[in-house]
Amino acid sequence: MTDDPDIPADSKLTRSKSRWAELGKFLTGLTSRPADARLPPGQHLVRNWPVLDLGQTPNVTKETWRLDITGAVDATSSWTWNSFMAQPQETRLCDIHCVTSWSRYDNSFAGVSTQHLLEAAGVSDTATHVVLHSNDGYTTNLTIEDFARPENLIAHSWNGEPLTLDHGGPVRLVVPHLYFWKSAKWLRRLDFVTADHPGFWELRGYHNRGDPWEEQRYS
Numbered sequence: 001m002t003d004d005p006d007i008p009a010d011s012k013l014t015r016s017k018s019r020w021a022e023l024g025k026f027l028t029g030l031t032s033r034p035a036d037a038r039l040p041p042g043q044h045l046v047r048n049w050p051v052l053d054l055g056q057t058p059n060v061t062k063e064t065w066r067l068d069i070t071g072a073v074d075a076t077s078s079w080t081w082n083s084f085m086a087q088p089q090e091t092r093l094c095d096i097h098c099v100t101s102w103s104r105y106d107n108s109f110a111g112v113s114t115q116h117l118l119e120a121a122g123v124s125d126t127a128t129h130v131v132l133h134s135n136d137g138y139t140t141n142l143t144i145e146d147f148a149r150p151e152n153l154i155a156h157s158w159n160g161e162p163l164t165l166d167h168g169g170p171v172r173l174v175v176p177h178l179y180f181w182k183s184a185k186w187l188r189r190l191d192f193v194t195a196d197h198p199g200f201w202e203l204r205g206y207h208n209r210g211d212p213w214e215e216q217r218y219s
């Protein structure tokens with residue numbers, strides 16, 4: 001059923017993941033990726049880390065930061081910095097692919113896995129999507145299966161240092177398998193929903209999913 005050692009065999013998430021596997025939900029996009037490819041089509045490599053956002057940098061501190069978890073959940077909850085840092089912490093290496101065509105290799109992010117959040121927050125089996133809400137008013141949408149990928153992090157650090165404000169500190173999402181606009185900076189609220197609600201860029205001509213290996217840039 002599962003061979004992921006982080007997931008208890010009987011958990012709600014495991015049951016959900018088993019159902020998704022039966023439905024073949026994970027068998028999209030990446031199947032067309034050449035075995036030896038690292039740079040997706042149309043991308044070029046950069047060594048710096050560009051800053052891209054709506055230009056409204058909210059000044060959120062660890063003390064004032066809250067992450068609300070709402071919608072299709074057992075009970076609405078809100079994480080403070082201390083309760084967030086008390087969750088199991090992971091460090092993961094990933095490549096970043098921005099839809100504006102830059103890619104950056106070998107980024108080490110640290111934080112809490114989205115799989116852990118789904119468990120800890122008691123997200124309902126009825127949730128099909130999540131809408132990420134940020135302190136700058138930005139929103140973006142993900143399916144639950146894209147949100148639940150084992151490499152995704154709710155991240156507070158990059159390459160061993162706290163995330164700078166420019167890059168979404170104190171806390172941002174990191175979803176490496178999709179274009180980086182899905183990785184919301186200045187995370188404020190996760191709203192689990194039972195229908196799709198396109199976000200800021202998705203309502204403005206960008207692809208609803210954004211798989212760089214399929215070049216899903218525009219809708």
Ligand SMILES: Nc1nc2c(c(=O)[nH]1)N[C@H]1C(S)=C(S)[C@@H](COP(=O)(O)O)O[C@H]1N2
Pocket residue numbers: 049050051052053054055098099134135136138166167168180181182183184185186
């Ligand atoms: N809150 C918020 N998150 C955001 C954005 C934004 O404008 N606001 N821009 C997105 C886009 S388009 C990109 S490419 C990445 C850029 O992240 P970076 O500035 O850390 O490289 O953040 C994404 N997350």
Ligand SMILES: [Mo]
Pocket residue numbers: 052098099100180181
């Ligand atoms: Mo972007």
